[in-house]
Amino acid sequence: MSQKTAKYRKDYQAPAFTIEQVDLTFELDPQQTRVTNTMVVTRQGTHDEPLVLDGEALTLISLTLDGDPVSADDYSVTDQQLTLNTDKSRFTLTVVNDINPSENKALEGLYLAQNTYCTQCEAEGFRRITYYLDRPDVLAKFTTTVIADKQQYPFLLSNGNLIKRDQQGDKHIAVWQDPFPKPSYLFALVAGDFDVLRDTFTTCEGRTVELELFVDKGNLDRAEHAMTSLKNAMRWDEQRFGLVYDLDIYMIVAVDFFNMGAMENKGLNVFNAKYVLANPATATDQDFLNVESVIGHEYFHNWTGNRITCRDWFQLSLKEGLTVFRDQEFSSDLGSRAVNRIQDVKVIRSHQFTEDAGPMAHPIRPDKVLEMNNFYTVTVYNKGAEVIRMIHSLLGEAGFQKGMKLYVERHDGQAVTCEDFVTAMEDANGVDFTQFRNWYAQAGTPQVKADVAYDRAKQQVRLTLRQHTPATPGQDHKDPFHIPVKVSALAPSGAVIELSESLLELTEKEQTFVLNGDFANKLAADEQPVLSLFDDFSAPVKVERDIRQQDLLVLMAHAPDPVSRWDASQQLFASLIHRAIAAQTTVKLDDDTVAACRALLQSDSDPALIALALTLPNAATLADSYDEIPVEQLRHNLQQLKRQLAAALAEPMQARYDELTEQLRSHSYQLEGRDIAMRQLRNTLLLYLAEVNTEADWFVEQYQLTDNMTDTLAVLQATAWTQHPAAEDLLQRFDQRWQGEKLVMDKWFQTQALADHERTVERVQQLMQHSDFSIDNPNRVYSLLAAFTQNLAQFHRADGAGYRLVGEVIERLNNSNPQVASRLLSAFMSWKRYDPARQALMKQQLEQLQALPKLASDLQEKVENSLSA
Ligand code: B3K
Numbered sequence: 001m002s003q004k005t006a007k008y009r010k011d012y013q014a015p016a017f018t019i020e021q022v023d024l025t026f027e028l029d030p031q032q033t034r035v036t037n038t039m040v041v042t043r044q045g046t047h048d049e050p051l052v053l054d055g056e057a058l059t060l061i062s063l064t065l066d067g068d069p070v071s072a073d074d075y076s077v078t079d080q081q082l083t084l085n086t087d088k089s090r091f092t093l094t095v096v097n098d099i100n101p102s103e104n105k106a107l108e109g110l111y112l113a114q115n116t117y118c119t120q121c122e123a124e125g126f127r128r129i130t131y132y133l134d135r136p137d138v139l140a141k142f143t144t145t146v147i148a149d150k151q152q153y154p155f156l157l158s159n160g161n162l163i164k165r166d167q168q169g170d171k172h173i174a175v176w177q178d179p180f181p182k183p184s185y186l187f188a189l190v191a192g193d194f195d196v197l198r199d200t201f202t203t204c205e206g207r208t209v210e211l212e213l214f215v216d217k218g219n220l221d222r223a224e225h226a227m228t229s230l231k232n233a234m235r236w237d238e239q240r241f242g243l244v245y246d247l248d249i250y251m252i253v254a255v256d257f258f259n260m261g262a263m264e265n266k267g268l269n270v271f272n273a274k275y276v277l278a279n280p281a282t283a284t285d286q287d288f289l290n291v292e293s294v295i296g297h298e299y300f301h302n303w304t305g306n307r308i309t310c311r312d313w314f315q316l317s318l319k320e321g322l323t324v325f326r327d328q329e330f331s332s333d334l335g336s337r338a339v340n341r342i343q344d345v346k347v348i349r350s351h352q353f354t355e356d357a358g359p360m361a362h363p364i365r366p367d368k369v370l371e372m373n374n375f376y377t378v379t380v381y382n383k384g385a386e387v388i389r390m391i392h393s394l395l396g397e398a399g400f401q402k403g404m405k406l407y408v409e410r411h412d413g414q415a416v417t418c419e420d421f422v423t424a425m426e427d428a429n430g431v432d433f434t435q436f437r438n439w440y441a442q443a444g445t446p447q448v449k450a451d452v453a454y455d456r457a458k459q460q461v462r463l464t465l466r467q468h469t470p471a472t473p474g475q476d477h478k479d480p481f482h483i484p485v486k487v488s489a490l491a492p493s494g495a496v497i498e499l500s501e502s503l504l505e506l507t508e509k510e511q512t513f514v515l516n517g518d519f520a521n522k523l524a525a526d527e528q529p530v531l532s533l534f535d536d537f538s539a540p541v542k543v544e545r546d547i548r549q550q551d552l553l554v555l556m557a558h559a560p561d562p563v564s565r566w567d568a569s570q571q572l573f574a575s576l577i578h579r580a581i582a583a584q585t586t587v588k589l590d591d592d593t594v595a596a597c598r599a600l601l602q603s604d605s606d607p608a609l610i611a612l613a614l615t616l617p618n619a620a621t622l623a624d625s626y627d628e629i630p631v632e633q634l635r636h637n638l639q640q641l642k643r644q645l646a647a648a649l650a651e652p653m654q655a656r657y658d659e660l661t662e663q664l665r666s667h668s669y670q671l672e673g674r675d676i677a678m679r680q681l682r683n684t685l686l687l688y689l690a691e692v693n694t695e696a697d698w699f700v701e702q703y704q705l706t707d708n709m710t711d712t713l714a715v716l717q718a719t720a721w722t723q724h725p726a727a728e729d730l731l732q733r734f735d736q737r738w739q740g741e742k743l744v745m746d747k748w749f750q751t752q753a754l755a756d757h758e759r760t761v762e763r764v765q766q767l768m769q770h771s772d773f774s775i776d777n778p779n780r781v782y783s784l785l786a787a788f789t790q791n792l793a794q795f796h797r798a799d800g801a802g803y804r805l806v807g808e809v810i811e812r813l814n815n816s817n818p819q820v821a822s823r824l825l826s827a828f829m830s831w832k833r834y835d836p837a838r839q840a841l842m843k844q845q846l847e848q849l850q851a852l853p854k855l856a857s858d859l860q861e862k863v864e865n866s867l868s869a
Pocket residue numbers: 122123260262263264297298301320373376
């Protein structure tokens with residue numbers, strides 16, 4: 001591996017050549033697949049620059065220019081490029097090369113795993129298939145011929161429409177043609193044997209689209225939900241965005257070996273089976289919802305990503321931020337908007353804020369990239385979606401859709417930039433987003449300090465907001481952001497006070513807003529209004545505010561915005577823990593908080609919202625407030641708070657649990673909003689009950705009575721995470737029942753990896769020998785090892801055993817699958833935020849990796865940034 005060098009956004013240059021048409025032929029063979037690639041190439045500039053094609057891990061067989069072999073003097077090949085000297089301005093170039101799919105454990109390019117040939121090209125995997133201009137601004141029409149053994153690989157798939165089928169002895173041939181010009185990263189090929197679920201969708205324009213879902217043999221009973229989700233997504237995109245599907249066929253293939261969630265290849269999505277297969281016995285409610293969301297996400301890319309694509313990879317958020325926003329809206333329109341929003345906020349607070357505070361902090365549109373695969377981040381995706389959401393908040397739904405319409409009209413068929421998107425939004429609405437663009441350019445999480453003063457005489461609230469964004473690597477100075485602040489107000493009684501404004505725009509470093517409202521009628525003479533700030537998490541910022549506990553209790557019970565109600569509960573819990581840590585004492589749950597939780601528990605609010613409010617903030621979110629993360633204190637106080645809450649509310653919790661159980665058992669499992677919400681509350685309560693009820697038999701009984709994976713897993717987790725007397729017995733039962741069912745066993749691995757138990761490191765090590773574990777399969781590594789890195793106390797065990805365990809796995813994966821290795825490495829990047837002893841141990845792992853003779857670029861970039869920060 002030769003060392004890669006970083007690329008800068010500012011250095012973008014339009015391609016010197018374009019490729020109009022490409023014809024690919026694949027003669028599939030496990031060790032020696034032959035690729036014949038014929039490209040129609042046109043010079044763009046006037047200079048006679050050579051044509052430089054990308055290519056990695058390829059064996060060149062021949063090179064032909066307009067029918068003639070290219071002489072050795074006219075081209076050269078390195079391990080990354082093929083350079084052709086020609087002065088022609090338009091020509092046909094045929095490259096023949098061999099690749100080895102069975103040796104490909106990195107799962108990038110064309111690989112063979114479990115008897116299925118499969119591709120993954122985004123971001124720069126196509127260059128591992130053939131020599132090409134492997135960049136997203138080169139759009140070509142693809143025709144793909146696939147030749148393979150008919151019996152072993154009855155299905156031969158690629159992008160677009162099937163235009164020809166043929167047979168040659170034992171082999172068969174399929175020819176696919178994609179009428180839409182596309183960049184190489186959207187190319188896909190799949191060959192294998194599957195069961196197929198077929199359906200059709202009639203577009204609002206009356207066209208019939210064939211839908212095909214390919215799953216491993218025997219899995220048809222787990223495919224229905226994905227198909228329903230696809231049809232829902234197609235309908236939703238027509239109705240909410242006016243975007244209609246364009247090909248005659250839409251195919252989804254579910255595979256076991258896949259580095260990420262799924263891939264939006266034109267007309268042929270490839271999915272990690274985890275986001276397709278689901279039935280009540282094997283999948284939790286959350287799994288079902290995730291399937292819906294990922295199926296939607298990849299489908300929505302057809303317009304935001306495929307029809308309009310990225311000019312260069314620095315613009316990744318153009319398609320990802322926007323498409324995440326769209327999938328979030330899809331889930332919210334079909335399910336519970338509040339629950340979805342709270343889950344999205346949790347992701348930002350526990351993962352994105354951490355990334356923003358670490359050595360790899362980058363703006364949603366990065367300026368410098370060494371390994372592109374490292375930039376498929378929560379920042380580009382989820383913060384990117386928050387930025388789109390802020391545009392939506394500023395413009396409203398109608399204005400946003402006007403902007404979308406103009407964006408699509410202007411740029412359909414093009415490769416464009418984030419700038420083009422923002423300009424379309426501005427032009428369609430006659431607004432100026434000059435300052436708003438800072439969200440694209442600046443990394444880091446803004447901190448907003450809020451001061452609220454009520455002037456009874458004037459019947460006004462003066463709200464002063466100050467923003468400050470800490471420096472991030474390479475960006476010392478930050479300009480103020482344009483921040484939408486949604487606000488509402490309450491009386492201590494809970495009565496809502498109408499305000500003169502509900503959406504404020506903070507643009508200065510410091511700004512005071514005067515809010516008028518119906519204070520006189522709602523407040524007694526000695527009362528103050530309670531202001532709710534950043535309703536619906538209207539901006540991805542951290543809010544600092546001196547707020548009295550009694551005001552938080554009012555917000556928790558009565559804020560009109562459900563996200564703010566939840567947020568108040570989280571602030572209550574967090575402040576109890578932070579105060580205890582600051583005072584070096586053990587957290588003490590007070591009567592008012594208990595009373596508030598009791599009231600909520602017994603209320604008739606949405607059970608899912610009760611569950612979320614009663615769930616303590618996770619360690620990662622709490623850790624975010626510290627420069628030096630107090631591992632032991634956080635763990636101790638979180639555990640104590642959970643036990644105290646469980647003890648204080650044991651009776652009403654048990655009562656509500658029983659009531660929910662009875663309601664749910666009155667009918668069989670249904671994947672339906674109310675039932676999902678009831679299960680969520682019931683299972684949240686179980687996590688508390690396991691703290692105070694040590695009767696093994698009762699838990700075993702709960703386990704035996706479940707008829708769905710949501711409830712089964714809940715009992716397993718509740719016992720495993722509290723070191724309950726029933727835990728080992730249940731873990732064994734689960735193993736016996738589900739061994740061999742890989743996706744189900746992932747839950748079992750994950751449950752144990754997350755247990756805060758002094759022997760978890762050893763347990764994880766031992767589980768790596770389990771017959772269902774394989775280091776070559778990304779899902780297994782994520783569920784056992786990536787999960788383990790989220791286990792605050794055990795990954796950060798003081799003796800460094802957790803670090804060594806994960807460090808060794810990273811070292812192994814460096815050679816076979818660097819993308820997966822790189823994901824695991826993230827856990828080490830915040831090493832500077834731990835105490836000196838842990839810092840030294842974490843740093844040692846980073847240095848050990850740095851010293852490896854062949855460090856993959858994915859790891860090189862993160863290791864270097866971490867050590868130099
Ligand atoms: N676009 C793909 C992600 C590709 C990741 C490459 N390392 C999935 C998605 O965002 O829809």
